[in-house]
Amino acid sequence: MKNRVITFAFSAILGLALSAPATAAESVSLDELLQQVKRGRVADAEENRTRLQEFQRNRANQQQALADLKAERAREEQRSATLEARFATNDEEIIELERALQERLGDLKELFGVLQQAAGDARGNFDSSLTQVQYPERSEWLTEFAQKMGSTNRLPTLQEIERLWFELQREMTESSKVSRFTTTVVSAEGEEQQREVVRVGLFNVVSDDKYLEYVQETGRLVELARQPQSRFTNRAEELFEADSGMTAFGVDPTRGQLLGLLVQAPSLIERIKQGQIVGYTIITLGVIGLAIALWRLLILTGVGAKIRSQSRNLEKPGNNPLGRVIKIAHDHPNVDVEGLELKLGEAILKETPKLNAMLPFLKIIAVVAPLLGLLGTVTGMIITFQAITLYGAGDPKLMAGGISTALITTVLGLCVAIPMVFLHTLVASRARRLTQILQEEAAGMLSERAEQQQTAGV
Structure with a gap:
């Protein structure tokens, strides 16, 4: 207190001290x-x-x-x-x-244990089955059924046993049917659409001309990002449009695994890209060599037609290799056989380079292409060994890039070199044939000049 x-x-x-005013009249005693x-x-x-x-x-x-x-x-x-x-x-x-x-x-305990195990196995098989899209409710029922038997030791009723039997029998029956139904499909662009699909047993599902795959995690049918060859997609379209009867169809026996690998398999363009700069160089040389070979074949074909036409009219030399050789003989009617032979040989030698033009370049391409392929192979193996040095050899995917470069460049080099060898041989044989015609006509003219000189001497 x-x-x-x-x-x-x-x-x-x-x-009081804080509130006291300055005047003495208001202060407290x-x-x-x-x-x-x-x-x-x-x-x-x-x-x-x-x-x-x-x-x-x-x-x-x-x-x-x-x-x-x-x-x-x-x-x-x-x-x-x-x-x-x-x-x-x-x-x-x-x-x-x-x-x-x-x-x-007694023995019923073992029977109920087997029943519980069968329910669990059936649930796992149903979750990964294509029929799950049509009958999604069975998975929920099997899950509840297995949980009740496992957690509470509750004995199954006769209705539950018959339901399990029915679901197993329905799965076996549906595996032999071709069914048509409407469900949600995820397109390649990621859009969900309601489509009519056709299921072929437990193997494949198609919609129009597209193959679909079942994604167990989402419970959705997804359109493959990359479809198989047209001969398979055409059969899929025929099956989708068919109402009855027999229709040929490409079935994936692995239940979609092979079709799923198509997404990972590189296309032709992607394989070419794996060759990198060496592969592009080989392809460029191949295109150039093909253009040169076609160009030379067209030119030699035209020259050959002119030469054959000229061989039937030796009196009027034209503007072609044989005509120019004949003109040499006509311009020197009084030259002896030895001199005419030299002049004709000189004329043939002048025409030969024109006929053999660009042949060495084709031969160079045929030789260089496999060498460039070998260069790409060595480069790819160097990349592979560097990956092994840094990360070890435990993961093959780390070495896949270098191995792909090594193999693709080798293939590209051979694919360019082999046709170039054939084209070079074809063009060279065509030019050699024309040169042989010039030599044959020149030999004929020399023989005719020798007969004329012999007749004049006699």
């Missing part, structure tokens, strides 16, 4: 402050007296509440002892009942 009075007095003094402290002490004493009387009045009530709580605790302790005794009795009764149940079950 003393501390409270001191605190009150200090607070009053502090309040010490006597007034003393009276205020005295009045506060009297009020505190009165409050404490009132609280003490209230506590004394409630003391009897608190003692009665304590007695009531002790009585309630005693009753609850008695009830707990009764429940414990009943629990022990029930536990013994349950043990006896379970023992009697196990004795009565």
Whole structure:
């Protein structure tokens, strides 16, 4: 109480000091402050007296509440002892009942265990089956059925056993059918669409001319990003449009695994890209060589036609290799055989380079292409060995890039070199044949000039 009075007095003094005005008329005297402290002490004493009387009045009530709580605790302790005794009795009764149940079950216990295992296996098979798209509710039922039997040891009812039998029989029946139904299909662009699909047993599902695959995680049919060859997609379209009868169709016996690998298999363009700069160089040389070979074949064909036409009219030399050779003989009618032979040989030598033009370049391409392929092979193997050095040989995918480069460049080099050898041989043989015609006609003209000179000498 003393501390409270001191605190009150200090607070009053502090309040007066903070709120006191500057004029002396409004200040509070010490006597007034003393009276205020005295009045506060009297009020505190009165409050404490009132609280003490209230506590004394409630003391009897608190003692009665304590007695009531002790009585309630005693009753609850008695009830707990009764429940414990009943629990022990029930536990013994349950043990006896379970023992009697196990004795009565006998061989049925093993049967129910096999039934539970069959339900679990069926659920796993159904989840990965194409028929799951048509009958999704069976998976939920099998899950609940297996959980109930496993967690509560509840015996299956006759209706549940017949339902399991029905689901197994329906799966076997549907595996031999070609069914048509409407379901959600995810397109190659990722859009969900309601489409009519045709399921071929447990093997494949098609829609129009597209093969679909079943994604177990999402429970959706997804259109393959890359479809098989046209001969298979055409058969799929025929099957989709057929109403009855027999239709040829390409079936994937692995239930979509081979079709799924088509997404990972690179196309022709992707394989060419694996050859990188060496592969592009080989292809460029092949295109250039093919263009040169076709160009030379066209030119030699035209020249050959002119030469054959000229060989039937030796009196009027034209603007072609044989005509120019004949013109040499006509321009020198008085030259002896030896001199004419030299002049004709010189003319043939002038025409030969024109006929053999670009042949060396074709031969160079035929030789360089496999060498570039070998260069790409070596480069790819270097990349492979670097990957092995850095990451080891545990993951084949790390080495796949270098091996692909090595093999693709070799294939490209051979694919360019082999046709170039044939084209070079074809063009060279055509030019050699024309040169041979020039030599034959020149030999004929020399023989004719020799006969004329012999006749004139006689």
